[in-house]
Amino acid sequence: EAQVTQNPRYLITVTGKKLTVTCSQNMNHEYMSWYRQDPGLGLRQIYYSMNVEVTDKGDVPEGYKVSRKEKRNFPLILESPSPNQTSLYFCASSLGRPQETQYFGPGTRLLVL
C-alpha cells in the first residue's frame, strides 16, 4: 500500500531532550516536507527536500533540523525541544515539486514539558 508513515505517533518529552521523528514513504517520491499544525495558524512548512541531499527551509525552520540521506526517509530532528514546539507534525511527499498531489502521513502529536 502506498503510504507515508511517521513514528512515533504520540510523544511526550521534556525541554532540552533531543528527539527525532521519522518519516518514510514507499512511493519513490522526490519531494518531501514537514509541517506543523497549530490551532488558528493552520499548517506551516518547516523544511522541505527536493531530493536526496537537497533540503531547504520552509516558513518556520527555527529549532528544527532535517536530513535526506535516502530518498524514502526524511527525519525531523529537534536538538533541544522547547514548549513552543508542542504541536501536531505532518510529513508529506509528492512525486516531484509541491504542485504535485501531496500525500500526508498520519501526524505526530508532540508535547514538550
Place this chain on the structure above:
Amino acid sequence: AQSVSQHNHHVILSEAASLELGCNYSYGGTVNLFWYVQYPGQHLQLLLKYFSGDPLVKGIKGFEAEFIKSKFSFNLRKPSVQWSDTAEYFCAVTADFTGGGNKLTFGTGTQLKVEL
C-alpha cells in the same frame, strides 16, 4: 513571499445547504492553487487544484473552486453539503518566484460542521 488567507474559521451548515469557503492569496504573479481536506481521524488529502486554463475547477465529492485572478481568490463551493463533509478545509498556494515554487503555503483552515 506568498501568503493565504481564509477568513471563515468555523462554519456550521445544515445538510443540503450550499457551501462557499473563502480563500485569498497575496502573490501577484503566476500561482498554483489547491484545496486540501482533513476528515476527522484521517490524513489530509487533495480535494482539487488549479494550474492554468479553465478557472472553474472540479474536484472530488462534488466540490468545485473558481479562480478569480482579479480578486486573488480561489473560493471553494459545493451546492449541497452532506453530514460526511464535516472536516477541516485548507487552501494552499505555490508561486512562481525563485524558491517560491518549491514551497507550499497553507491557509489557517476552515472547520466545517454539517448538522443533520
